[in-house]
Amino acid sequence: MPDGVPPCVSQAFFVGSRFRRDTRRVPAPIPAAKPHPAISRNTKEAIVILATKQTPTAHTETAPTFGGLALSPETLRAVHRLGWNQPTPIQQQGIPVMAGGKDLIGQAETGSGKTGAYGIPIVERLDPSSRTLQALILAPTRELALQIADDLRALGRERRLSVVAVFGGSSIIRQIEELRARPQIAVATPGRLLDHMQRRTLHLGSVAVLVLDEADRMLDMGFLPDVSKILSQTPPARQTALFSATISPEIHTIAQRWMRTPTWVRIAAPLPTVDSIEQFYLEVAEQDKVKALRRLMRDAGIASGLVFRRTRHRVDRLARSLDREGGVGVLHGGLRESARLRALRAFEEKRTRLLIATNVAARGLDLSNISHVINFDMPEDIETYVHRVGRTARMGRAGTAITFVGQYDIEMFEQLRKKFGEALRRHPLNIYA
Numbered sequence: 001m002p003d004g005v006p007p008c009v010s011q012a013f014f015v016g017s018r019f020r021r022d023t024r025r026v027p028a029p030i031p032a033a034k035p036h037p038a039i040s041r042n043t044k045e046a047i048v049i050l051a052t053k054q055t056p057t058a059h060t061e062t063a064p065t066f067g068g069l070a071l072s073p074e075t076l077r078a079v080h081r082l083g084w085n086q087p088t089p090i091q092q093q094g095i096p097v098m099a100g101g102k103d104l105i106g107q108a109e110t111g112s113g114k115t116g117a118y119g120i121p122i123v124e125r126l127d128p129s130s131r132t133l134q135a136l137i138l139a140p141t142r143e144l145a146l147q148i149a150d151d152l153r154a155l156g157r158e159r160r161l162s163v164v165a166v167f168g169g170s171s172i173i174r175q176i177e178e179l180r181a182r183p184q185i186a187v188a189t190p191g192r193l194l195d196h197m198q199r200r201t202l203h204l205g206s207v208a209v210l211v212l213d214e215a216d217r218m219l220d221m222g223f224l225p226d227v228s229k230i231l232s233q234t235p236p237a238r239q240t241a242l243f244s245a246t247i248s249p250e251i252h253t254i255a256q257r258w259m260r261t262p263t264w265v266r267i268a269a270p271l272p273t274v275d276s277i278e279q280f281y282l283e284v285a286e287q288d289k290v291k292a293l294r295r296l297m298r299d300a301g302i303a304s305g306l307v308f309r310r311t312r313h314r315v316d317r318l319a320r321s322l323d324r325e326g327g328v329g330v331l332h333g334g335l336r337e338s339a340r341l342r343a344l345r346a347f348e349e350k351r352t353r354l355l356i357a358t359n360v361a362a363r364g365l366d367l368s369n370i371s372h373v374i375n376f377d378m379p380e381d382i383e384t385y386v387h388r389v390g391r392t393a394r395m396g397r398a399g400t401a402i403t404f405v406g407q408y409d410i411e412m413f414e415q416l417r418k419k420f421g422e423a424l425r426r427h428p429l430n431i432y433a
Helices: 073-081 090-097 114-125 143-158 172-178 192-199 217-219 224-233 247-256 286-299 312-321 337-348 383-391 410-423
Strands: 010-017 016-019 048-052 104-107 135-138 163-166 184-187 209-212 239-245 264-270 279-281 307-308 327-333 355-356 372-375 399-405 424-425
Touching: 048 209, 048 247, 090 104, 090 114, 090 224, 090 239, 090 264, 104 114, 135 143, 135 224, 135 312, 135 399, 143 163, 143 184, 163 172, 163 192, 172 192, 172 209, 172 307, 184 192, 184 355, 192 224, 192 424, 217 239, 217 247, 217 286, 239 247, 239 286, 264 424, 279 355, 279 410, 286 312, 286 399, 327 337, 337 355, 372 383, 399 410, 399 424, 410 424
Parallel strands: 048 264, 104 239, 104 264, 135 184, 135 209, 163 184, 209 239, 279 399, 279 424, 307 355, 307 372, 327 355, 372 399
Antiparallel strands: 010 016
């Protein structure tokens, strides 16, 4: 099954290389997904679109264009001014869904053009003559909120749409003044948005479109209660779009509770190659993994290691266990941006030897000096494994990946052995010798 399809979306799964529907839950087969799906609000099924990230084709007569998406002349001019010459896969698949008023789950990596996928249909839909808040975009960080706001201003300039960015770490008085001007679009981080709601300086009763951007990062930062509270204050008839690189149980919860028959679009990014990485596994009991990591730090020549754990609580617990060794940093969604930057700077400057991180927090990192990747917790699937170990051996350097295999990891380990064969070797370290 494609990773993480929310239960509220019709179940679709892979068998071998074939894609078929689960007829045990869906009485009648759903027609093959089309780029312009028509989904009834009343049906309990949704169409799943699977697309592959592609490079632009050299044949201009067959290349997708923004002109083929039935956009207004004003929006087309704005798109071209931004230098967007050709829609990305998430834009090509997502824009028609949102333009049709349907709820959307877009699964795509950072940098795939998600802002355009929801921003273009938003500026097409909104009424410039109505000085009410019509669209709300939630983002995990102030940096992303500012970037989204800039893009939306550029897209909506000719239509005279007003955009305000609302985030912490900035003057709330100035934001109140901007909100008094009655913008049509607000881009906000959850915490600061709740501050404004409590002050009654921002009201959500007229929101027609709500977008959760980088939802996995937002939830990794502990914003699920805040996001749920915000969603509860918006009109039930709103259109909801959720964009995320990964689909977690918390995202399942949001989709089930707050979305109506969403169309799920997954853009499958090409996996990085692992050919130049030395891959090892180390059989170790769960209770001995910390001991094994200490031995590796002592004996394996780890100059700069990235250690993966599944949750931020596990990250913090491991960091405390290694406290006496020193030279350990952490990276997870519970950190303030300033703490995150300090951790990255210390690691890049080799003041810390290990960086312990969650999958979500490590996504998008551009660190070229990682000598070892250590899967302290077994990855959930092959794709996660490849993205993790691909953090090493950058720019022609050598790199090593070591995966701990405990008593609860056997099933996933067998999948790794089947996938990588002899390239995945037993590590010579024996902590029980």
